[in-house]
Amino acid sequence: MILDLKEIYKNYNAGDLDVPVLKNINLQVKEGDYLSIMGPSGSGKSTLMNIIGLLDKPTSGTYLFDGIDVSDQNDKSLSAIRNKGIGFVFQNFNLMPRETALANVELPLLYAGVKKKQRREIAAAALEKVGLADRMKFFPTQLSGGQKQRVAIARAIVNSPKILLADEPTGALDSRSGEQVMELFSKLNGEGVTIVMITHEKIVADCADKIVVIYDGELSSLGEYNERMSRRRHGGEENE
Ligand SMILES: Nc1ncnc2c1ncn2[C@@H]1O[C@H](COP(=O)(O)OP(=O)(O)OP(=O)(O)O)[C@@H](O)[C@H]1O
Numbered sequence: 001m002i003l004d005l006k007e008i009y010k011n012y013n014a015g016d017l018d019v020p021v022l023k024n025i026n027l028q029v030k031e032g033d034y035l036s037i038m039g040p041s042g043s044g045k046s047t048l049m050n051i052i053g054l055l056d057k058p059t060s061g062t063y064l065f066d067g068i069d070v071s072d073q074n075d076k077s078l079s080a081i082r083n084k085g086i087g088f089v090f091q092n093f094n095l096m097p098r099e100t101a102l103a104n105v106e107l108p109l110l111y112a113g114v115k116k117k118q119r120r121e122i123a124a125a126a127l128e129k130v131g132l133a134d135r136m137k138f139f140p141t142q143l144s145g146g147q148k149q150r151v152a153i154a155r156a157i158v159n160s161p162k163i164l165l166a167d168e169p170t171g172a173l174d175s176r177s178g179e180q181v182m183e184l185f186s187k188l189n190g191e192g193v194t195i196v197m198i199t200h201e202k203i204v205a206d207c208a209d210k211i212v213v214i215y216d217g218e219l220s221s222l223g224e225y226n227e228r229m230s231r232r233r234h235g236g237e238e239n240e
Pocket residue numbers: 012013014019021039040041042043044045046047048200
């Protein structure tokens with residue numbers, strides 16, 4: 001099991017208020033899975049992603065990453081686990097604007113202590129894999145949104161991480177570029193890359209093999225969620 005979350009809760013303090021944002025999250029992801037987490041704005045998707053990505057800690061609960069209980073780890077070992085084990089893709093690409101596509105993709109290898117010549121080769125191969133062999137020396141400003149996102153994906157996979165985490169990877173893209181990114185995710189998953197993707201769009205979520213829904217900080221299956229919504233519409237429960 002790559003991800004194993006048990007009874008995860010997250011509260012935020014806002015002034016005197018203790019706001020529950022994640023409630024009793026139980027989630028397991030195995031090697032080779034392709035999961036999407038869907039939910040409306042404010043439902044807790046990014047909060048959950050930050051916890052899964054070891055960027056934030058839960059208030060309570062147990063989280064095993066690749067069998068390691070991460071609540072026992074200090075910040076230094078957490079960042080080591082993160083650098084080696086997790087590739088991140090964000091809505092807004094998060095590329096370094098003053099570096100070429102190649103240098104951006106090389107960065108995780110630099111952190112991992114890979115020597116320059118080998119870094120070049122591995123990063124170039126990752127850019128080839130995402131279809132950007134002819135854009136290696138381009139700067140982010142010289143790339144389209146879809147191309148920038150593909151550079152970010154190359155950077156995310158260049159270390160061969162245990163898992164690829166994507167938070168709204170198509171959120172800033174037009175529909176055609178979004179489709180290309182989804183095709184790339186499917187190809188990578190076919191090659192064995194484990195993917196967890198967050199989105200609020202059903203059409204994007206459908207690209208994964210499995211969908212879970214987060215609503216008001218709680219996870220449920222898509223079927224359960226649809227049923228609940230339909231009961232709410234037809235069954236005289238109070239409306240939103
Ligand atoms: N640092 C914080 N302090 C207090 N409350 C926070 C903090 N971060 C998030 N929240 C609250 O947690 C809830 C969930 O936020 P989160 O960013 O996880 O939502 P989301 O599902 O990613 O939404 P979106 O689709 O808009 O990105 C929101 O109600 C938000 O106000």
